[in-house]
Amino acid sequence: MKIEFTINGRNYKLDVNGDEPLLWLIRDTLKLKGTKFGCGKAACGACTVIIDGQATRSCSYAARIVNGKSITTIEGLENESGLHPVQQAWINQIVPQCGYCQSGFIMASVALLERFPNPTEQQINDSLTNFCRCGTYPRIRKALNEAIENMTSKPKSAV
Numbered sequence: 001m002k003i004e005f006t007i008n009g010r011n012y013k014l015d016v017n018g019d020e021p022l023l024w025l026i027r028d029t030l031k032l033k034g035t036k037f038g039c040g041k042a043a044c045g046a047c048t049v050i051i052d053g054q055a056t057r058s059c060s061y062a063a064r065i066v067n068g069k070s071i072t073t074i075e076g077l078e079n080e081s082g083l084h085p086v087q088q089a090w091i092n093q094i095v096p097q098c099g100y101c102q103s104g105f106i107m108a109s110v111a112l113l114e115r116f117p118n119p120t121e122q123q124i125n126d127s128l129t130n131f132c133r134c135g136t137y138p139r140i141r142k143a144l145n146e147a148i149e150n151m152t153s154k155p156k157s158a159v
Helices: 022-029 085-092 102-115 121-127 137-152
Strands: 001-005 010-015 048-051 054-057 071-074
Touching: 048 102, 054 102, 085 102, 085 137, 102 121, 102 137
Parallel strands: 001 071
Antiparallel strands: 001 010, 048 054, 048 071
């Protein structure tokens, strides 16, 4: 089936297997390798991308559903002025241990902060449901806090 969509600001018209997971379209067809395969069941969040402003687990999202939509992957966050504030905070706080899940966490965090620029602890808990086998959750929270401060220019107490 033919679909049209935008990914990282670039328009595509592709003939795809509509039942194929979006993750494989991103990784295999478009060669964007930052989005990772974790569980294949939408549980871990390693495959998280942003579709029309919503954090979405691409491993269980059929390619046909992206027709007419706008997708952002980890590769699409950096712009001419540099890294996204969430990416920079991840670096500053030395968040990754193995790093495998981190692109999914970053994408979920960006989507959260686009929706709630100064989120409550409950909004963070409800939005960041990804898994990190290395247990970097305290550093993730510190980085998220730093990103919130940098993006809002208002200090926020530790989350």
